Amino acid sequence: MFVIEVYDVNEKRVAKVLKISRKYLYWVQNSVLEGEISEANYKKLKMELKRIINTSEDSVIFYTFRTTRYSQRESIGIVKGGESNIY
Amino acid sequence: MKKSIYILNDGELKRESNTLCLIMEDGKKFIPVEDVSELHIFGELNINKRLLEFLTEKEIILHFYNHYNYYVGSYYPREHYNSGYMIVKQAEHYLAPELRIKIARAFVTGAVKNIRQVLVYYKNRGKNLSETLEYIDQLAPAVDKVNSIEELMAIEGNIRERYYGAFDVIIGDPDFVFNERSRRPPQNQLNALISFGNTLLYTTTLSEIYRTHLDPRIGFLHTSNFRRFSLNLDVAEIFKPIIVDRLIFNLTGKRMIKKNHFQKKLGGIILNESGRALFIKEYEDKIATTIQHRELGRHVSYRRLIRMELYKLEKHLIGEKEYEPFLARW
Numbered sequence: 001m002f003v004i005e006v007y008d009v010n011e012k013r014v015a016k017v018l019k020i021s022r023k024y025l026y027w028v029q030n031s032v033l034e035g036e037i038s039e040a041n042y043k044k045l046k047m048e049l050k051r052i053i054n055t056s057e058d059s060v061i062f063y064t065f066r067t068t069r070y071s072q073r074e075s076i077g078i079v080k081g082g083e084s085n086i087y
Numbered sequence: 088m089k090k091s092i093y094i095l096n097d098g099e100l101k102r103e104s105n106t107l108c109l110i111m112e113d114g115k116k117f118i119p120v121e122d123v124s125e126l127h128i129f130g131e132l133n134i135n136k137r138l139l140e141f142l143t144e145k146e147i148i149l150h151f152y153n154h155y156n157y158y159v160g161s162y163y164p165r166e167h168y169n170s171g172y173m174i175v176k177q178a179e180h181y182l183a184p185e186l187r188i189k190i191a192r193a194f195v196t197g198a199v200k201n202i203r204q205v206l207v208y209y210k211n212r213g214k215n216l217s218e219t220l221e222y223i224d225q226l227a228p229a230v231d232k233v234n235s236i237e238e239l240m241a242i243e244g245n246i247r248e249r250y251y252g253a254f255d256v257i258i259g260d261p262d263f264v265f266n267e268r269s270r271r272p273p274q275n276q277l278n279a280l281i282s283f284g285n286t287l288l289y290t291t292t293l294s295e296i297y298r299t300h301l302d303p304r305i306g307f308l309h310t311s312n313f314r315r316f317s318l319n320l321d322v323a324e325i326f327k328p329i330i331v332d333r334l335i336f337n338l339t340g341k342r343m344i345k346k347n348h349f350q351k352k353l354g355g356i357i358l359n360e361s362g363r364a365l366f367i368k369e370y371e372d373k374i375a376t377t378i379q380h381r382e383l384g385r386h387v388s389y390r391r392l393i394r395m396e397l398y399k400l401e402k403h404l405i406g407e408k409e410y411e412p413f414l415a416r417w
Binding site for chain 2: 085
């Protein structure tokens with residue numbers, strides 16, 4: 001499945017959330033990551049994040065798509081990051 | 088499915104915050120480690136042991152290529168599906184001549200039938216290939232009769248030579264003429280494409296072998312020796328016509344690859360940076376393409392087909408089900 005993750009967390013935990021998310025998803029821009037992910041890894045990612053965020057203060061949102069066939073991605077301005085397999 | 092990552096640039100690859108970090112001239116790029124199945128390294132990359140340990144833990148293979156796009160070698164992490172039983176079975180089938188030729192014959196049969204299928208496809212599109220097809224049909228039955236690996240390889244070689252000769256008829260582009268098969272280094276553009284495509288397919292197959300119990304060092308058609316992996320060469324034979332050759336016809340037919348994608352080097356002609364990047368992208372798209380699988384009744388990608396071929400081989404070796412090569416029907 002394809003997932004878009006956005007987060008808004010206390011400054012103290014921003015780096016921690018980013019660090020965990022980067023193991024599974026491609027960084028797109030500040031507080032946004034995306035990528036193809038397996039069910040199991042999706043669960044692992046959520047579990048790891050739950051462990052460090054403060055649920056009364058922080059917010060992490062996942063948008064999941066079964067396929068990306070019916071969605072489009074359009075960007076304006078510079079491209080900061082995103083998925084790629086050729087570097 | 089996890090991705091293959093290709094690194095064409097120079098830089099440093101290291102473990103950082105428990106994932107992979109690629110440091111290039113234009114900054115740091117993080118690669119999600121959980122989404123990587125293998126790394127293909129073309130650029131000048133600095134790595135350290137800490138990274139190799141991390142990759143071993145994550146079961147990621149590294150394939151290295153040199154400056155001329157030749158395969159150099161792989162970092163093949165400690166096998167995670169280590170099975171003494173399978174190695175013994177593989178060796179048993181390698182050592183007994185009648186068992187070995189049975190498997191080798193299956194590889195050649197698969198390769199020849201798939202070559203035929205490609206030719207039939209273009210014949211139906213009005214290319215003059217009747218002669219080549221006749222020649223192959225005449226030679227093909229001999230595959231079932233031969234009793235030595237050498238004879239088998241000779242027949243395969245003859246068929247493949249004739250088949251490559253037909254490339255000019257299929258492509259029909261004066262920029263991409265075949266002349267003759269030349270390797271190390273390739274002498275013209277078309278040979279460069281064939282060599283590079285085959286190299287990629289060999290490593291892809293090797294990566295898939297890593298995910299099974301099979302030992303890549305024991306091949307059946309290609310003789311095992313002291314250096315090379317050979318099982319991946321065997322299995323790749325079946326898929327060369329339907330993956331690599333079709334990709335080449337596609338690229339030349341659509342005029343996507345041009346003369347300026349090549350450069351002269353080392354007394355031969357090889358793909359340059361932009362040509363390499365283009366070819367890799369198209370190759371990746373190709374092996375990710377799914378087809379309807381008749382027996383399974385669902386869609387599978389070409390990459391998965393390679394893996395399934397290996398599972399079939401495993402079943403043959405343990406005596407569960409006779410191995411039959413994959414045959415393209417389109």
